[in-house]
Amino acid sequence: xxxTERLYYADSYLREFSATVIETADGGSRVYxxxxxxxxxxxxxxxxxxxxxxxxxxxxxxxxxxxxHIASAPVASGQxxxxxxWPRRFDHMQQHSGQHLLSAVLLDLYGAPTVGFHLxxxxxxxxxxxxxxxxAQLAAAEARANEIVCENRPLSxxxxxxxxxxxxxxxxxxxxxLRIVGIEGLDRSACGGTHVRATGEIGLVLVRKLDRAHGNLxxxxxxxxxxxxxxxxxxxxLARIARTFSSALDDAPALAxxxxxxxxxxxxxxxxxAVELARIRGRELYQATAPNAAGLRAAIETVAVAGEEVRAKxxxxxxxxxxxxxxxxxxxxxxxxxxxxxxxxxxxxxVLKEAVARLGGRGGGSDRMAQGSVPPGMGEELLRELRQxxxxxL
Numbered sequence: 297x298x299x300t301e302r303l304y305y306a307d308s309y310l311r312e313f314s315a316t317v318i319e320t321a322d323g324g325s326r327v328y329x330x331x332x333x334x335x336x337x338x339x340x341x342x343x344x345x346x347x348x349x350x351x352x353x354x355x356x357x358x359x360x361x362x363x364x365h366i367a368s369a370p371v372a373s374g375q376x377x378x379x380x381x382w383p384r385r386f387d388h389m390q391q392h393s394g395q396h397l398l399s400a401v402l403l404d405l406y407g408a409p410t411v412g413f414h415l416x417x418x419x420x421x422x423x424x425x426x427x428x429x430x431x432a433q434l435a436a437a438e439a440r441a442n443e444i445v446c447e448n449r450p451l452s453x454x455x456x457x458x459x460x461x462x463x464x465x466x467x468x469x470x471x472x473x474l475r476i477v478g479i480e481g482l483d484r485s486a487c488g489g490t491h492v493r494a495t496g497e498i499g500l501v502l503v504r505k506l507d508r509a510h511g512n513l514x515x516x517x518x519x520x521x522x523x524x525x526x527x528x529x530x531x532x533x534l535a536r537i538a539r540t541f542s543s544a545l546d547d548a549p550a551l552a553x554x555x556x557x558x559x560x561x562x563x564x565x566x567x568x569x570a571v572e573l574a575r576i577r578g579r580e581l582y583q584a585t586a587p588n589a590a591g592l593r594a595a596i597e598t599v600a601v602a603g604e605e606v607r608a609k610x611x612x613x614x615x616x617x618x619x620x621x622x623x624x625x626x627x628x629x630x631x632x633x634x635x636x637x638x639x640x641x642x643x644x645x646x647v648l649k650e651a652v653a654r655l656g657g658r659g660g661g662s663d664r665m666a667q668g669s670v671p672p673g674m675g676e677e678l679l680r681e682l683r684q685x686x687x688x689x690l
Contacts, residue, residue, distance in 0.1 A: 300362040301331035305475060306453070308389055308490035311380045317348070317373045324370025332356075332363050333380055340413035341392050341489045344385055349376035385490065387522065391420045393451060393491045394441075394498045394519030398422065400465060400483035401440045402515075406433060409466065411512060419504060419522070423512040434503050434515070441501040448496035449480040461486070500524055567604065574605040578612020582619055592640060594620040594688045596679065601625060602633045602667065610635035610665065620686050622679070630675030634682065635665045642686055651681040 303310055315329040327348055336358035337343040343356035348371050355366040392415060399410035402424055412423035454476045461474050461484075468474055468486040477487040479495065492498055499520030507514045518526050538548040541555075585593040595613060599606050602625050613621040614637045625631040636642045645661040652659045652668035655678055659668015670678050683689070 300329060302363070303331055303333040304335050304490055305488070307333070308385075308492070311382045311385075313378050315348075315376055315378055317371055317376050320371060320373065321364075324372070325367045327353075327365040327367050327371045328362055329365065329376070329378070332365070333378065334363065334365055335385070335388075335490055336363050339487065339489055340395075341388055341415050342417075344380055344388075346378065346380040348378050386492075387520065388415060389490045389492050390498050390520035391415050391518075391522070392487075392489045393495070394501050394517065395420060395422055396477060396483055396485055396487070396491070397444060397479060397495060397498060398437065398441050398501060398503075398515075398517060399424075399485075400479060401437050401444070402426075403465060404482070405437055405440065408513075419516050419518055419526075421514050421516045423509055423514050426513050429506065429513055429515075431506075434506060438501060438503040444479075444482065445495045445498050445501060448494045449482065450494050451491050452476075452478040452480070453491070454478065500527070502527060571604050571608040574608040575612035578609040578614075578621070579616065581609070582613045582616045587618070588688060590618075590687060592618050592620060592686065592688070594622070594686060596622045596624065596683075596688075598624045598626055602631070606633060607635075607665075614640075614664070620688070622682055624675060624679060628672060629669050630672070630678060631659075631667065631669035632678060632682065633665070633667045634661075636663075638664065640686075647682070647685045651678060651685060654681065 303313060310333040313331070313333050315331045317327055318330050319328040320326060329348070334344045334346065334353060334356045335341065336356040338358050344353070346353050348365060348367060351371050352368040353365050354368055357364045357366070395413050399422055402408045402410070406426065406429065408424040408426035408429065410422045411425050414421050455473050456476055458468060458471050458474050461468070461476060463484050464476070465483055465485050470486070474486045475488055476484055477489070477491055478484045500523040502518045502523035503515060504518060504526070505516040534545060534548055537552060538545045541548055541551045543551050581595055582593055585595050587593045593616070602623055606623050610621040610623065610633060613619055614635045617637060618640050619637040620640055620642060621635045623633040625633065632648065634644045634648045636644045643663045644666040645663060648666040648668045649660040652670050655670045655674045657668055657670030657674070657678070660666055
């Protein structure tokens with residue numbers, strides 16, 4: 297089997313071509329052509345789709361010397377008319393050429409080399425080796441990239457021997473002939489991907505997000521129609537927020553921040569009030585609870601979680617003389633919160649720790665408050681142990 301002639305190396309704009317189906321596999325759905333313009337997934341760029349003899353091409357893979365086309369149905373041997381899904385291809389060209397542009401600008405402005413590239417279905421990202429980049433620096437890089445877009449600088453494709461290829465943004469480890477993609481006066485990179493003819497065809501470059509990834513900075517960006525659609529969606533979202541506040545668009549972010557601060561303050565006040573109310577209810581519960589023969593008042597309640605309010609209720613109850621409060625926490629692994637007053641003659645941490653240990657659980661705490669858990673199904677037994685420990689009737 298000979299090499300597959302890769303037409304996309306010379307002409308990224310080839311949308312339709314004729315080729316010979318020289319071999320098939322997997323029942324005829326894995327198709328090998330003598331020549332192809334279908335780009336296989338490689339270098340961070342996804343594969344093309346389209347049709348071979350009217351049959352949909354679902355995936356294209358690089359097998360070294362040849363390219364495999366995964367079709368939706370068997371394809372017969374012989375001559376075949378092939379068509380590339382042009383909107384998908386051109387989108388990939390915009391994103392990939394935009395990546396070369398943005399990477400070159402980041403290196404030129406900040407000495408930040410690109411060490412990884414991923415072209416996704418919705419957005420693309422580059423990983424750059426830099427300790428940090430401020431928002432203002434990213435904005436400046438985005439502005440510079442868009443200036444070069446407006447200059448409509450030509451992109452060129454050349455084939456050069458690796459030993460003589462000079463001025464590459466990133467040195468290539470390959471030997472032999474390299475395919476060099478250049479942006480006039482800015483960049484030269486060894487690359488096998490599909491690219492536009494000039495920077496003007498990249499369209500708008502929009503930097504969206506900065507994250508940390510594997511010790512590098514990951515910059516999410518969009519180019520061309522993707523950037524236009526995203527910018528429109530962002531504008532619509534901001535406009536809806538502005539309408540909610542009955543404000544001008546430019547005032548919406550400050551108003552949203554002020555509202556968030558007000559909401560946070562209100563939630564904090566509400567939590568404080570809820571805790572204080574729980575503490576009051578703890579005191580009320582104490583007054584409504586009859587003491588046992590030893591004068592101890594004990595309350596046992598079942599709760600979903602042992603949050604701030606439960607603890608506050610326990611504190612309110614046990615702030616009174618000779619008191620013990622136990623909260624049975626309902627969960628897959630039964631647990632309890634135990635609190636006692638200072639004069640109850642009960643060490644909460646010791647009592648709870650011994651009880652849960654006998655049942656195969658664990659826990660502990662201070663003399664006044666403790667918490668522990670036991671294996672599933674042992675919740676009722678734990679409560680019986682604690683009742684006996686504090687001398688409360690079963």
